[in-house]
Amino acid sequence: MKDHYEVLVIGGGPAGLAAAAEASRVGLEVALVDEQKAPGGQIYRNVSEAKNDAVNYLGRDYFRGQKLVSEFLNSGATFINDASVWYLDERLATGLLIDGSSRFISADRLILATGARERPMPLPGWQLPGVMAAGAGQILLKSAGMVPDGRLVLAGSGPLLLLLAWQYLQAGVKIEALVDTTPDSRLFEAISSLPRALPAVDYLLKGLTFMRAIRKARIPVYKNVYGLRAEGRESLESVCFNLTRSRAGNRIKVQIEADTLMLHQGVISNIRLPLASGCKPVWDALQQNWKVGTNKWGQTSVKQVMAAGDCAGIVGARAAELQGRLCALQLGYELRSIGPGQRDILARQLNRSLNRHLSIRPFIDKLYAPGRAYQLPDDETLVCRCEEVNAGEVRQAARMGCVGPNQVKAFTRCGMGPCQGCLCGSTVAALVADETGTTMEQVGYFRVRPPFKPITLGELSNS
Amino acid sequence: MFRLIEERHSDIVSVRIENREFQVPAGISVAAAVLLCGYKKVRNTPVTDSPRLPYCMMGICFDCLMNIDEVPNQQACQVEVRENMRIEFQRGAAELVSLE
Numbered sequence: 001m002k003d004h005y006e007v008l009v010i011g012g013g014p015a016g017l018a019a020a021a022e023a024s025r026v027g028l029e030v031a032l033v034d035e036q037k038a039p040g041g042q043i044y045r046n047v048s049e050a051k052n053d054a055v056n057y058l059g060r061d062y063f064r065g066q067k068l069v070s071e072f073l074n075s076g077a078t079f080i081n082d083a084s085v086w087y088l089d090e091r092l093a094t095g096l097l098i099d100g101s102s103r104f105i106s107a108d109r110l111i112l113a114t115g116a117r118e119r120p121m122p123l124p125g126w127q128l129p130g131v132m133a134a135g136a137g138q139i140l141l142k143s144a145g146m147v148p149d150g151r152l153v154l155a156g157s158g159p160l161l162l163l164l165a166w167q168y169l170q171a172g173v174k175i176e177a178l179v180d181t182t183p184d185s186r187l188f189e190a191i192s193s194l195p196r197a198l199p200a201v202d203y204l205l206k207g208l209t210f211m212r213a214i215r216k217a218r219i220p221v222y223k224n225v226y227g228l229r230a231e232g233r234e235s236l237e238s239v240c241f242n243l244t245r246s247r248a249g250n251r252i253k254v255q256i257e258a259d260t261l262m263l264h265q266g267v268i269s270n271i272r273l274p275l276a277s278g279c280k281p282v283w284d285a286l287q288q289n290w291k292v293g294t295n296k297w298g299q300t301s302v303k304q305v306m307a308a309g310d311c312a313g314i315v316g317a318r319a320a321e322l323q324g325r326l327c328a329l330q331l332g333y334e335l336r337s338i339g340p341g342q343r344d345i346l347a348r349q350l351n352r353s354l355n356r357h358l359s360i361r362p363f364i365d366k367l368y369a370p371g372r373a374y375q376l377p378d379d380e381t382l383v384c385r386c387e388e389v390n391a392g393e394v395r396q397a398a399r400m401g402c403v404g405p406n407q408v409k410a411f412t413r414c415g416m417g418p419c420q421g422c423l424c425g426s427t428v429a430a431l432v433a434d435e436t437g438t439t440m441e442q443v444g445y446f447r448v449r450p451p452f453k454p455i456t457l458g459e460l461s462n463s
Numbered sequence: 464m465f466r467l468i469e470e471r472h473s474d475i476v477s478v479r480i481e482n483r484e485f486q487v488p489a490g491i492s493v494a495a496a497v498l499l500c501g502y503k504k505v506r507n508t509p510v511t512d513s514p515r516l517p518y519c520m521m522g523i524c525f526d527c528l529m530n531i532d533e534v535p536n537q538q539a540c541q542v543e544v545r546e547n548m549r550i551e552f553q554r555g556a557a558e559l560v561s562l563e
Contacts, residue, residue, distance in 0.1 A: 035522060035541065042521055049490075057468075084522075084541075117523050127526075129503050129516035136520035140465065144491040146499060149466040171468055234514055235503045259464050385518070385526060388510040418525035418536075423518075454536050 001080055001105070005031045007331055008094060008107035009077075010085060010273060013041020014065070014317045015309025016113030017072040019324035023111075024075040026332030031078040031105070033085060033096060039069045041115055042135065043317045046143045057170035058142065059163070061206075061317075068321060087450040090278040092304060097455055101462035108335065109304050111327050112274050112292065113320070116267035116310035119288075119370055120423045121156055122377045124229035126263065127385055130236030134164050134264035147173045150259030153239045155179035155228060158368040161264040162210040169217050177220045177256050179241060181265070181371050184224055190366035200360035222254065226373060230261050265370045268426060269311045275448045278302045283440045286365050287314055288375070290426070290445050296351070298327035306331065314365075319357040322350050375430045383431070384424040386417020394428055398435035404444045405429050418454065421446040465498045478548045487544055494520060494527040494540035497550065505529050505539060506553040528553050 009020045012034030020032040032039075040047045044065025055063055073079070080096065087095025087102075092110055096103050118133045125131065134154065140146040147168060153176050154165055165178055197204065214221065225241040232238065239261050243252040269291040271281055279300045282293035291314075292307040294300055300307050306327045309320030329346055332338040377383065379392030389412045397411045405421070405428045408414050414428055415421035421428070425446045433443045467488070474489035480500055487496040494517040497505050504514035505527050517527035520540045527539040532549050535557030539550075 037543070117521065118519065127513065127515065129514050132517065133519050133524075136518060139520040140495055140498070141468075144488065144495040144499070145468045146465045146491075146495060147468055148464065150464040235516075385524065388508060388513075418528065419523060422523045454538075456534075 001031070001078060003105055005029050005078070005105070005107045006335060007031075007109050007111060007328075008033065008105065009111045009113060010094075011041065011113035011115055011309070011311075012036060012039045012079075012081075013043060013113060013115045013309060013320065014068060015115070015311075015320035015324035016041070016111070017068050017324070018321040019111045019113060019308055019328045020077040021068075021072045021075040022325040022328035023331055024077045026328060027337040028328075028331060028335060030075075031080055031107075032072070033080045033083050033094075035082070035084050037082050039072055039079065039081075040065055042139065044069065045139060050142070054145075057167050059167065059170075062142070065317075084453040085273060086453040086455050088273050088276040088452070089450070090276075090302075092277060095450070097453055097459060100459055102455065102460050109306065109331055110277060111298070111324070111331070112277065112279075112300075112305060112307045112311055113309045113324060114270040114273050114311040115320075116314060117270050117422065118160075118264060119266045119268045120427060121263040121265045121374045122381050122383055122391070122424075122427055123263075123374060124378070124381050125231055125236070127382050128230050128232050128236045129234070130232065130259055131230045131261045131263065134161050134262040135267075137262045138164055138167070141167060141171070147171055148260045148262075151176045151257060152260045152262070153177050153179060153256055153258045154262050154264075155181065155239065156264040157182040157371065158264050158266040159207065159364065160267070162207060162214070164262065164264075165219070166210040166213050169213055169219075175217070175219045176258060177222060177239070178214060179225055179228065179239065180221060180223045181225055181228060181374070182223075182368060183371065186367050186369060189369075190363050193362035193366055197360045197363040199356045203360045203364075225254075228373075236261055265374055266368055267310065267314055269313065271311060271445075272420070272422070272448050272452060274300070274305070274307055274311055275445075276450065276452070277305050279305060279307070281445045284313055285440075286362070288370055288426075289314060290429075290440075296326070297330035298323055299330065315358060315361065319354055322354040322357065325350050326354075375427065376434050377427070383427050384412075384414040384417065384421075386419050386423070387413040387415075389414040389424075391427070391431060394431045395435050398432045402432065403436065403438075403442075404432060405446045406444070408432060409446065415446050420448065420452070464501060465495075467499070476544050476546045476548075478544050478546075478550055480550045481552060489544065491544055492520075492540050493529060493531060493537075493542045493544055493548070493550055496544050497529070497539065504552065507555055509556040512555065530557075
């Protein structure tokens, strides 16, 4: 590992791996930094170590990652693994925390491929032991071969929830219930985007496969639920919600005893490092997501910074990979190892494929738009898990005159804990916008400041 | 409550969780190990002392903060288990320890 590279890629998921491999191919000196030990990001986590029989429950899409990982490992790019980025500023000084010491490296260009995280789904009791994110369940499956034991309930909305249900069924895990919070009306809103999605019919067929498997396994599926909550004293004991019979309009209360509840309502962009590098957050109203704004080459508002994959808007693994390659081609051109003609010829093929993968997005984004109840939770629901601030306190701060998340933070400590607003930022902004009758753009997002990871003075002085 | 899909695992490491010895598969994270061993909490929060378990498993939520080998505030989902590792619940905020 050197002190300076031509290109530094942050994030070892599909976008970052493809960007690093492609940038190496066009002759640039590249390093890729990732927090994990092995390349793959969250989607292809641990894929190089996965046993062949795991294809039965993880699925073929996951194993696609093996090809990309080996392309990256054979590309000549330097892999800086087990490294957390604890510092990044607008001069692009990058502070890494590796094995108990801090180290700074610099680069001519930065490609940010920080991916996505799950959209927080605040509901009463979501902080109880036994309630976790669906993505966490999938990470345990991929990286540790672990599955829930005991009574499992899956709740929420979105492709990952269906995929996880399918994977658990293939792995022989019993699912007590699937609580689908997608309102029926979403399908009517999404249907107009269906013709546009036809080039990506494989995505639709995959979704149908998951639904068929869930039906075949006779898992109780509850639809059009509201008032979803987790109940228990020291840990989760039951999952409760209400059902409405649409015709009669009478309410039915449902209570399911459970040991584990996994929640999901889509994913949002990881924009902390992009913001630290000086990129401005852009609000995507369709995806209900703060993202990094980019052009078709992945260039951001900051000259030396590029972004690819889910951090620049949710696109999925296949599109992320293609965007990573486009970033690398543009850098190859800018740093003069390839000419504009060659860049454009190589990009044409990538863009054709990219457009196909992106054609499914409007349908998915509309169908699985986050539910209002989980964007704007009831007053007593915890919003900030670190500082334990509830939605009522955030609303109160907004009524007192706080115009955005940064003021709410100063008044309530919401977002001031160790996660630095990762689990509450989107909810706080939505609550303030709703309470003050303004828009997400006006309300804005938490200001980010290093250190992004806990670092001891000892680790800092070990540099 | 979690279990392994297959019981056979080639490499095993011994760790001590809250002073009890456990054998867990090599290569998994501390957070995964604590879940596998059936614990219902990894820490108590500094604000209301309420119990928590790992939530995101990907380094985002900081709900898995634990005391690992006498170093507090470690993200247990980001640390791999090692032989003879000492893993303890984090109770509230970490205390500053004198170097004396």
